[in-house]
Amino acid sequence: MTHWFDELLPEAKAYVGEKRELVVNAGLSVSGLQHVGRLRGEITLSHLLARALRGAGRPVVQSLVLYTQDEWKGKEGQLGQFKGDEGRKYVGRRLIDVPDPFACHGNWVDHYWRDFGGVLERFAPGVRIVTTTEAYKNPEMQALVRDLAARSEEVRVLVNKYRARHPYPSGWIPFEAFCEECHTIGAKTISIDGTTAKYRCERCGHSGSSSIEKGKLNWRLEWPALWKVYRVDIEPFGKDHATPGGSRDSCKEIAETIMHFRPPMGIPYEWVGISDRGKDLGDMGSSDFLGFTPAQWIEVADPEVLRYLYAYNPIFRRLVLDLYRVDTYHDLYDRAEERFFSADREGDEEDQARSYELAQVSAPPTERPFALSYRHAAFLSQISPEHGRIEWCVKRLRDTGILDRTPTNLERDRIARRLEQSRGWVEKYAPENRVRLMEVLSPQVQSQLDAKDREGLRLYATKAAGLPWTEDAIKESMVSLTKAGSLPVETGRFFRDLYLVLLGSEKGPRAAPFLAVLEKEWVVRRLKEAAH
Numbered sequence: 177m178t179h180w181f182d183e184l185l186p187e188a189k190a191y192v193g194e195k196r197e198l199v200v201n202a203g204l205s206v207s208g209l210q211h212v213g214r215l216r217g218e219i220t221l222s223h224l225l226a227r228a229l230r231g232a233g234r235p236v237v238q239s240l241v242l243y244t245q246d247e248w249k250g251k252e253g254q255l256g257q258f259k260g261d262e263g264r265k266y267v268g269r270r271l272i273d274v275p276d277p278f279a280c281h282g283n284w285v286d287h288y289w290r291d292f293g294g295v296l297e298r299f300a301p302g303v304r305i306v307t308t309t310e311a312y313k314n315p316e317m318q319a320l321v322r323d324l325a326a327r328s329e330e331v332r333v334l335v336n337k338y339r340a341r342h343p344y345p346s347g348w349i350p351f352e353a354f355c356e357e358c359h360t361i362g363a364k365t366i367s368i369d370g371t372t373a374k375y376r377c378e379r380c381g382h383s384g385s386s387s388i389e390k391g392k393l394n395w396r397l398e399w400p401a402l403w404k405v406y407r408v409d410i411e412p413f414g415k416d417h418a419t420p421g422g423s424r425d426s427c428k429e430i431a432e433t434i435m436h437f438r439p440p441m442g443i444p445y446e447w448v449g450i451s452d453r454g455k456d457l458g459d460m461g462s463s464d465f466l467g468f469t470p471a472q473w474i475e476v477a478d479p480e481v482l483r484y485l486y487a488y489n490p491i492f493r494r495l496v497l498d499l500y501r502v503d504t505y506h507d508l509y510d511r512a513e514e515r516f517f518s519a520d521r522e523g524d525e526e527d528q529a530r531s532y533e534l535a536q537v538s539a540p541p542t543e544r545p546f547a548l549s550y551r552h553a554a555f556l557s558q559i560s561p562e563h564g565r566i567e568w569c570v571k572r573l574r575d576t577g578i579l580d581r582t583p584t585n586l587e588r589d590r591i592a593r594r595l596e597q598s599r600g601w602v603e604k605y606a607p608e609n610r611v612r613l614m615e616v617l618s619p620q621v622q623s624q625l626d627a628k629d630r631e632g633l634r635l636y637a638t639k640a641a642g643l644p645w646t647e648d649a650i651k652e653s654m655v656s657l658t659k660a661g662s663l664p665v666e667t668g669r670f671f672r673d674l675y676l677v678l679l680g681s682e683k684g685p686r687a688a689p690f691l692a693v694l695e696k697e698w699v700v701r702r703l704k705e706a707a708h
Contacts, residue, residue, distance in 0.1 A: 177523075179530040180490040184443070185228050191441040192229075192409050198236045200226045201408040201440070203399075204462075205243040206271055206285045208254055210292030211467030212482060212497065213448030213460035215299055217412035220486045221445060223300035224534055225410055237304055241402055244272040244285050244307040245392040247361050253465040268360035268379060270390075272309050291471035299470060299479045301537065311402060312389045318371060320401050321388050324434070325349050325368040331434055335396055338426040350397045354390035357382035361392065396423070400431035400439065408440040412491075418444035449496035456496055468499060476502050476601040478593065481509045484535035488512070488527065499605045503598075506550035509535075517544035546579055546587045549647070551609075551689040553591070554598035558611050559693070566592050576645050576693065611690065614680040617705055621676050625706060628664040629673045634707035635663065636670075637700050645696040651688035677706040 192198055202218035204210070218240060226238040248254065250267035257263065257277040266274045274284035281287040285307075296303060311317050324331055328349045335350070336343040353363040353375035363375035363386075373391055376383045393401055402408070417424040424442055431439040447459040450467050460467030473482055476499065485505060489495045512532035515525045533540060548556075560568045569591065573579035583591060602609045614621070625633075636657060643649045658667045665673070675684035678699070684690065691699055 177526065179527055179534075181224060181487065181534060182530070184491075185225070188225055188229070188410055188441060188443075189232070195409065196234055197407075198226075198229055198234055198409045199239055199407050200229070200236060200410045201239040201241065201403075201406060202412055203241040203243060203402070205246050206289050207246065207248070207463040208257075208288055209462050209465045209467055210288055210469060211448075211450075211460040211462065212470055212473055213450075213467055214292070214462075215470060215482065216448055216486050216495070217414065217443070217445035217491065219296070219300045219303070220483050221412045221443065221491060222410075223303075224487070238300065238302065239304045239306060239406060239408070241311070241406070242285070242289070242305065242307045244309045245270050245312065245361065246308075247271075248274045248284070249463065251463045253461075254463055256465070268358070268362065270309075270354070270361045272307075273359060291469035295470045295474055298474060298537070299483065306406065308392065308398070308402070311405065312392065314405060316405050317401060318388055320404065320435070321351060321393060322368055322370075324393065324397055324401075325351055325365070327434070331397065331430075334430060334434060335394070335426070337429075338396070338421065350394040351388070352392050352394065353388075354386045355380065355382055356384050356386050361390075363391075365391075396426050396430060397434075399423075399427045400435055403427075403431060403440055404435055404437050410443065411440045412443040412445055415444045415446055418442075443491070445491040446494045449494060451496050451498040453500045454498065459494075468497075472499075476597045476605070477505065478590075478597075479537060480535045481505055483537070484509045484512060484531055487534040488531035499601075502601050502605065503550045503554070506594075510547040510549070513544065513547060516540065541586060545590065546581075546583055548573070548578075548591050548594050549689060550594060550598050550601075551686065552578065552647075552693045553594040554602050554606075554609055555611055555685065555690050555693045557595040557599035558602070559613055560595075565595065569595060572693065572695070575695065578646075578692065608683070609685040611679060611685060613694075614678060617677060617702065618680065621680055622706065624676060625673060629669070630707045632663045632665045632670050633673055633677065633703045636674075637703035637707060640696070640703065641700050643696075645692065647688045647692040650691050654687065673706075677702055 200222045202222050204214055204218055222238050226236045229236045248266055248269050248271050250264060255263040263277070272283055272285050276283055276287040278287065281290065293305065331350050332344050332346070332348050349365040349368065351365040351368060351373060352361055353365045353373040354361055355363040355375065355377035358377060358380040360377070360379055363377040366374040366376060368388065371388050372385050373388050374385045392398060403411070413424065428439045428442070431437055449459050450457050457466065485495060485497070509532070512528040515521055516529040516532040521529055556569045556572065557565070560572070566588065570579065570583060570588070639653050639657065643653055657663055658670065663670050671687060672682045674687060675681055678684070
């Protein structure tokens, strides 16, 4: 079975032909929350394509256009960022002109771009960022604006093919001017002369003129204009543009018949959803403020783990992310890493290995590195001392046999990151995994154990004493005891007793991975003490 990316890449190479210098581009509107769903097509897929084409010896620019001249619509999620009704007075302004609701950045765009653009280098190095505010200062873009205005009737006839219900009237010019009176975008353009647009604002009634640098083309013209100005060859885009006869088709025709150039290869991709502890909340949305940012992701995981999920799942398949399941995502990533370094693979394991390779931001190591289980890291980070935590945890890993050698610098760095990331994950998204070992078995706990409870703990202490102290062995020992009916108490009661004597509470995290990072002798000793 061929990986989906390895099927796509030859199509991209065939489309660009022998052209040497290439641009792989994508676009984002900074209308609100810049969520991780926007890392899927616009960033990760673009990066994979650019890197593969560079590997074939071509100079490739990975580019990202930020739509900053667009109108701020004042949607419910956007208005909710401001106190009271303050946001309503900014409706109609360019995104770049809306103030930062929290007054910590220069404007709306700078504030919401921070948690995406500020960490973008870690997900895809070297992306060229261009804003549409900058684009309209480009002489080539300005020349296109003048040309399209001069041929406005030809443009109108073509655009109206895609606007049968609401056609533009005769005299329409495909440029949305900036109103100098009410400071909004979208004033009706009367004419364009040089770099000046004459307009009539239907919002405030003002007639005047403003620089075309402050306005923007109608979106059906703007998209292909950006392709032309920035020489775009390949462009992933969201599935909403991909419907037959929809926005991408109209822009493609405008590129070919009005602007007279070949449009880039378009690659539609499926949305990324968000769930909360398994409940699907819908697709992530920027102006709806639904989702989480790349900055939030790197607090709990490396970029490569998310890139793996995007590389493994074909771009036409909807993917739903849940911060509560970050531990599971690490399991998938670690398993794929194991497959990558294995010579014996079959079936889906090939896809896992290839996806792991694609997920790496830099070249993968030559040998399989030690991978500390994320759940193990979560528990170790809580039971270890603040001072000297890394050394303490490495020693504990050596003592329990989880790590059988001195870690390399790369491995040590990853252990350190996982300890920090998993601790943050527990605190923010999975508080039921909080643990605090009970140093001394208290009389209060002992009073909650009856004879059957103590006998159950004694039986397990005896079994545990003879185990190899690994997560799998611990899990199997518990399953064999409970399924065989050997315990004098119900299964739920047994685990309640276990948590009581170790943590002092009736509930706790998954038992096997938790016990595996504790000293075996300490666990057995505590169980025997409680059973006495």
